[in-house]
Amino acid sequence: MEKRIAVLPGDGIGPEVMAGCQRVLEAVVDRFNHHFVFTEGKIGGCAIDAEGTPLPDATIKLCEESDAILLGAVGGPKWDGGPSQLRPEKGLLGIRKKMGLFANLRPVTTVKSLIPASPLKEHLVNHVDLLIVRELTGGLYFGEPSGRDGDAVVDTLQYTKAEIERIVRKAFELAQVRRHKLTSVDKANVLESSKMWREIVNQVAPDYPDVEVEHQLVDSAAMQLIRYPEQFDVIVTENLFGDILSDEASMLTGSLGMLPSASLRSDAVGMYEPVHGSAPDIAGKGIANPLAMIMSAAMMLRYSFNMHKEANAMEVAVQQTLEEGYHTSDLAIEKGTVLKTSALVDKVIE
Amino acid sequence: MEKRIAVLPGDGIGPEVMAGCQRVLEAVVDRFNHHFVFTEGKIGGCAIDAEGTPLPDATIKLCEESDAILLGAVGGPKWDGGPSQLRPEKGLLGIRKKMGLFANLRPVTTVKSLIPASPLKEHLVNHVDLLIVRELTGGLYFGEPSGRDGDAVVDTLQYTKAEIERIVRKAFELAQVRRHKLTSVDKANVLESSKMWREIVNQVAPDYPDVEVEHQLVDSAAMQLIRYPEQFDVIVTENLFGDILSDEASMLTGSLGMLPSASLRSDAVGMYEPVHGSAPDIAGKGIANPLAMIMSAAMMLRYSFNMHKEANAMEVAVQQTLEEGYHTSDLAIEKGTVLKTSALVDKVIE
Ligand SMILES: CC(C)[C@H](C(=O)O)[C@@H](O)C(=O)O
Ligand SMILES: CC(C)[C@H](C(=O)O)[C@@H](O)C(=O)O
Numbered sequence: 062m063e064k065r066i067a068v069l070p071g072d073g074i075g076p077e078v079m080a081g082c083q084r085v086l087e088a089v090v091d092r093f094n095h096h097f098v099f100t101e102g103k104i105g106g107c108a109i110d111a112e113g114t115p116l117p118d119a120t121i122k123l124c125e126e127s128d129a130i131l132l133g134a135v136g137g138p139k140w141d142g143g144p145s146q147l148r149p150e151k152g153l154l155g156i157r158k159k160m161g162l163f164a165n166l167r168p169v170t171t172v173k174s175l176i177p178a179s180p181l182k183e184h185l186v187n188h189v190d191l192l193i194v195r196e197l198t199g200g201l202y203f204g205e206p207s208g209r210d211g212d213a214v215v216d217t218l219q220y221t222k223a224e225i226e227r228i229v230r231k232a233f234e235l236a237q238v239r240r241h242k243l244t245s246v247d248k249a250n251v252l253e254s255s256k257m258w259r260e261i262v263n264q265v266a267p268d269y270p271d272v273e274v275e276h277q278l279v280d281s282a283a284m285q286l287i288r289y290p291e292q293f294d295v296i297v298t299e300n301l302f303g304d305i306l307s308d309e310a311s312m313l314t315g316s317l318g319m320l321p322s323a324s325l326r327s328d329a330v331g332m333y334e335p336v337h338g339s340a341p342d343i344a345g346k347g348i349a350n351p352l353a354m355i356m357s358a359a360m361m362l363r364y365s366f367n368m369h370k371e372a373n374a375m376e377v378a379v380q381q382t383l384e385e386g387y388h389t390s391d392l393a394i395e396k397g398t399v400l401k402t403s404a405l406v407d408k409v410i411e
Numbered sequence: 412m413e414k415r416i417a418v419l420p421g422d423g424i425g426p427e428v429m430a431g432c433q434r435v436l437e438a439v440v441d442r443f444n445h446h447f448v449f450t451e452g453k454i455g456g457c458a459i460d461a462e463g464t465p466l467p468d469a470t471i472k473l474c475e476e477s478d479a480i481l482l483g484a485v486g487g488p489k490w491d492g493g494p495s496q497l498r499p500e501k502g503l504l505g506i507r508k509k510m511g512l513f514a515n516l517r518p519v520t521t522v523k524s525l526i527p528a529s530p531l532k533e534h535l536v537n538h539v540d541l542l543i544v545r546e547l548t549g550g551l552y553f554g555e556p557s558g559r560d561g562d563a564v565v566d567t568l569q570y571t572k573a574e575i576e577r578i579v580r581k582a583f584e585l586a587q588v589r590r591h592k593l594t595s596v597d598k599a600n601v602l603e604s605s606k607m608w609r610e611i612v613n614q615v616a617p618d619y620p621d622v623e624v625e626h627q628l629v630d631s632a633a634m635q636l637i638r639y640p641e642q643f644d645v646i647v648t649e650n651l652f653g654d655i656l657s658d659e660a661s662m663l664t665g666s667l668g669m670l671p672s673a674s675l676r677s678d679a680v681g682m683y684e685p686v687h688g689s690a691p692d693i694a695g696k697g698i699a700n701p702l703a704m705i706m707s708a709a710m711m712l713r714y715s716f717n718m719h720k721e722a723n724a725m726e727v728a729v730q731q732t733l734e735e736g737y738h739t740s741d742l743a744i745e746k747g748t749v750l751k752t753s754a755l756v757d758k759v760i761e
Contacts, residue, residue, distance in 0.1 A: 136600075150600045180531050180637050201551075204565060207603045212573065214607045215554060218566040248651070250486075250500045253557050257564045280658035287530050287637060287662040301598070301629075305655055308630035312637040 063096040064366055067127035069120065069156075072106040072149060073339025074349035075133025081351035081406035082131065082358050085378075088410045089362070089371050100127070104156065105135025105149035105339075115152030121159055129365040130160070130332040131358060134339035158198050162324035162332055163224070164231045165195040166360070167307040169290075171314045174383045178315030178393035181287065186314050191293040192239065193310060194232040195303025197324055199224045200254075202300045218254050218299070225261045227327070232297035233269040242273050242294035246282045246302055258299065279306070286310055311336050318350040318391045319379070321357035323364050331365045333357040347401045350389040352379055355409060375409075382408045413446040414716055417477035419470065419506075422456040422499060423689025424699035425483025431701035431756035432481065432708050435728075438760045439712070439721050450477070454506065455485025455499035455689075465502030471509055479715040480510070480682040481708060484689035508548050512674035512682055513574070514581045515545040516710070517657040519640075521664045524733045528665030528743035531637065536664050541643040542589065543660060544582040545653025547674055549574045550604075552650045568604050568649070575611045577677070582647035583619040592644035593624050596632045596652055608649065629656070636660055661686050668700040668741045669729070671707035673714050681715045683707040697751045700739040702729055705759060725759075732758045 068083065070076040083099060090097050102120040109115050115135070124130050135149040145151065156162075171189045179186045204217030229245070236243040245262045247255035259276055266274045277285060279302045285292065286306065290313050298306060311317050320336035335353030343349060356379060362372040382388075386397035387408045400408065418433065420426040433449060440447050452470040459465050465485070474480050485499040495501065506512075521539045529536045554567030579595070586593040595612045597605035609626055616624045627635065629652045635642065636656065640663050648656060661667050670686040685703030693699060706729060712722040732738075736747035737758045750758065 145603075145606070148600060154601070180535055182530060182532060185530055201568065202601055209603065209607065213569065213571050214604045216568040216602045216604045218551065218568065220564055222562045248654075250498060251504070251552055251651075252566045253495075253559065254564045254566045256495070257559065280654045283633070283655045283659040284662045284667075287659065301601075302655075304598075304630045305633045305652075309633040309637065309659065312634045317634075 062366065063098065064129065065098045065100065065127045067123045067130040068099045068101045069104040069130060069132045070101065071104050071133040071135040071339065072137050073134055073341045073344040075135070075339055077344070077347065077349045077402050078335065078351040078354035079131065079133045081402050082354040084406050085355050085375060085409055086358055089375060092374070093368070093371050095368070095371075104132065104152040106137050106140045108152060109140055109143070109147055109149065115147065115149050116155040121156070124156060124160055127330075129330060129361045130156075131354075131361065132332055132334035133354065134335065134337065136339050137341040154202065156332065157324060158203065160330065160332065161198060161326045163196060163198045164228055164325045165197040165303065166235070166323040166325065167193040167195065167310070167320065167336060169193070169310045169314060169316075169320060172316045172319060172380070172383060174386075174394055174397075175315040175319070175392060177395060179313060180315070181290070181313055186290060189290045189314050190240075191290065191310065192235060192295045193303055193307040194228065194235060194295060194297040195307060196224070196228040196298070196300045200300030218252070220254055220257065222257065222261060225258050226265060229262050229265055229297055231325075232295050233265065233272055236272045236295040237269060240294040241271050243275070244282070244293055244296045245274065245276050246279050246296055246298035246306065247276065248279050249276070250278060254299070282306060283309060286313065307336070315393065318389070319352045319356060321353055321360050323357070323360040325364060329365045329367070331361065333361040347403065348390055349402050350391050351402050351406055355379055378409045412716065413448065414479065415448045415450065415477045417473045417480040418449045418451045419454045419480060419482045420451070421454050421483040421485040421689065422487050423484055423691045423694040425485070425689055427694070427697065427699045427752050428685065428701040428704035429481065429483040431752050432704040434756050435705050435725060435759055436708055439725060442724070443718070443721050445718070445721075454482065454502040456487050456490045458502060459490055459493070459497055459499065465497065465499050466505040471506070474506060474510055477680075479680060479711045480506070481704075481711065482682055482684035483704065484685065484687065486689050487691040504552065506682065507674060508553065510680065510682065511548065511676045513546060513548045514578055514675045515547040515653065516585070516673040516675065517543040517545065517660070517670065517686060519543070519660045519664060519666075519670060522666045522669065522730070522733060524736075524744055525665040525669070525742060527745060529663060530665070531640070531663055536640060539640045539664050540590075541640065541660065542585060542645045543653055543657040544578065544585060544645060544647045545657060546574070546578040546648070546650045550650030568602070570604055570607065572607065572611060575608050576615060579612050579615055579647055581675075582645050583615065583622055586622045586645040587619060590644040591622050593622050594627055594632070594643055594646045595624065596627050596629050596646055596648035596656065598629050599626070600628060604649070632656060633659060636663065657686070665743065668739070669702045669706060671703055671710050673707070673710040675714060679715045679717070681711065683711040697753065698740055699752050700741050701752050701756055705729055728759045
């Protein structure tokens with residue numbers, strides 16, 4: 062199959078992990094007789110530097126003409142002082158919104174060799190396998206008004222029924238092909254938007270009789286993720302709640318440097334990026350961990366291209382590399398071998 | 412000294428833990444020659460049942476005429492189906508707002524005998540001693556509009572500069588009498604309200620030169636709380652962020668059943684309540700853990716009555732009781748003695 066892939070390396074370690082990821086993808090292309098056309102675009106800080114905007118029109122056009130988007134990472138202290146519209150993050154928020162990528166999937170799964178690196182006790186994280194489904198184009202991130210009026214300031218948490226329903230249905234569908242359990246997280250004892258959210262979950266639930274649904278308040282979910290993370294299968298929640306809970310969840314299994322994410326819409330187009338940030342402190346040193354980017358590309362193969370064999374091959378390659386003890390310096394694996402980015406990519410390709 | 416204390420036991424285990432707490436307070440009164448006048452009021456579900464509203468006027472009046480308020484817990488499944496205005500939580504939100512209790516203090520401190528009950532590895536929680544200062548009368552909980560308009564729904568995160576400044580100054584002051592470190596948590600890369608929040612923190616910081624300030628994004632803070640909780644001294648943040656982070660933090664040290672909170676305003680008046688909820692499943696069985704309520708009363712002695720010796724006496728009594736291995740069944744202490752609520756209170760009084 063021929064696929065057009067928009068490649069947005071971004072800032073910091075973005076270009077390094079992206080380069081490694083592309084090499085792995087090329088190995089997959091060779092082995093499975095596909096044809097991938099990679100086209101690079103700018104986003105975030107590097108786009109501000111080059112074109113004066115974090116999301117140039119050319120990048121939007123590129124993404125619109127592609128079958129999938131790979132994104133490295135955006136941001137860094139260099140651009141932190143700028144006005145709102147000239148912040149790298151605006152590029153990320155902008156492309157999510159422009160492309161209508163409303164469903165952000167963040168899986169967190171125990172990797173055996175990394176369990177010792179978890180801050181949690183081993184018996185709590187032996188079998189974590191959860192998926193956070195975060196609404197990504199609405200909620201508190203995008204509601205209007207958002208701004209100042211004299212001494213007052215507001216942000217707005219805004220949803221329509223249709224926006225809530227499509228993310229909730231997406232989460233139900235994902236639960237159907239996983240362990241058939243959905244936890245909807247809201248703050249229905251305080252927020253009106255959460256009350257509507259909960260109503261809609263209850264309304265659509267009968268369409269998915271094979272999925273067991275429960276509701277948790279967001280404060281309670283933040284506790285439960287630490288107390289007993291194995292209770293979760295699919296979690297669905299509002300944009301900002303999902304931001305917070307997915308970062309919290311990313312710490313559970315000691316595998317932060319490996320966590321991928323997918324941002325999807327109703328058709329097959331999606332954007333894939335590691336959960337980690339641009340890590341400006343280690344950028345350019347050739348020591349960044351490429352595994353999260355590689356795992357994100359595997360999600361692309363699966364969700365956008367329907368290439369399950371290929372995705373499995375990549376994921377298994379990553380697992381094996383780790384089991385053989387090879388890793389970058391960020392992962393706390395005892396008795397392993399620390400490699401630089403490109404050497405680790407070589408191992409994965411092997 | 413004579414003090415008028417409004418006693419709002421509320422729902423579920425609220426009345427049980429409140430009764431135990433009052434017995435301990437009476438022992439303190441006796442020993443230190445104070446005179447406390449306790450007057451009971453209704454709030455939450457029990458108020459809905461008795462008076463048709465979660466916050467009767469008589470309760471507001473009682474609180475306004477008191478030097479401090481002790482609150483047990485509100486809520487339970489019995490009232491969950493009701494309309495917004497008839498939910499127990501509205502009583503809690505209402506009394507916070509009516510009394511102007513803008514500063515919610517939630518300390519989380521390692522208790523040696525409970526470390527084994529922490530979900531985190533021991534080396535991460537040996538010396539946790541943090542204080543979350545949550546803004547309590549503004550932000551996403553109280554902003555207008557909040558409601559539906561056809562198929563759309565909004566909630567509003569709203570602040571004035573003055574509201575942000577007073578909570579931030581409060582947090583700086585608390586850091587000054589602790590370890591001189593303040594972490595302000597926001598989402599300044601996305602929210603306009605967070606940008607103003609961060610500006611104000613930076614503006615008032617020079618007035619507290621002995622306090623080191625840092626900013627963390629809320630998603631990152633949710634990670635850091637698990638990764639390395641000992642890095643925190645005082646954390647200050649918006650109402651909902653504080654709700655989520657304080658519940659997350661409450662899991663760190665295995666001591667959830669012991670965690671107190673204080674809700675303060677500019678004068679000495681405050682409301683004191685355990686962090687745990689009304690636990691309807693165990694209500695009425697006489698097995699509820701009264702220690703969080705007792706620790707909350709100790710905070711009252713300290714913050715509202717300036718009775719530091721007395722507060723210390725209560726806190727030390729709780730510590731000793733635990734060290735001697737006495738506890739209720741919720742705490743996971745190996746080789747201890749499980750007692751019922753009233754027997755544990757007896758031990759604390761001893
Ligand atoms: C960079 C930032 C705007 C972004 C977000 O908050 O969505 C990031 O934290 C994420 O989770 O992808
Ligand atoms: C009961 C609820 C309204 C309340 C809150 O969200 O403030 C509770 O979770 C708390 O943290 O005190």
